[in-house]
Amino acid sequence: MDSEIRGGVLCLSGDITVKTVDEAALRRLRRLLGQKPAKADLSAVGRADSACLCLLLEILRGSGGQLRGIPAAVRDLADLYEVREWMNL
Numbered sequence: 001m002d003s004e005i006r007g008g009v010l011c012l013s014g015d016i017t018v019k020t021v022d023e024a025a026l027r028r029l030r031r032l033l034g035q036k037p038a039k040a041d042l043s044a045v046g047r048a049d050s051a052c053l054c055l056l057l058e059i060l061r062g063s064g065g066q067l068r069g070i071p072a073a074v075r076d077l078a079d080l081y082e083v084r085e086w087m088n089l
Contacts, residue, residue, distance in 0.1 A: 040068070
């Protein structure tokens with residue numbers, strides 16, 4: 001998983017799975033959230049699982065921003081965990 005801020009938007013890319021989100025990636029994401037990005041863009045995310053959903057919840061909690069480019073698998077998980085409406089997906 002890679003993350004960076006571009007034009008005030010938090011951009012996530014690569015695979016976001018339980019196998020790819022490590023402590024270093026999580027620390028970097030939290031540091032970037034400290035910049036209070038207005039939006040998060042996940043359109044460059046490859047594979048995604050429940051780890052991605054957890055990160056999205058943290059992004060929403062940390063910035064309250066808008067989400068775009070959410071992978072279909074994460075939308076399905078949001079339905080399964082009944083948080084889709086809360087996340088405005």
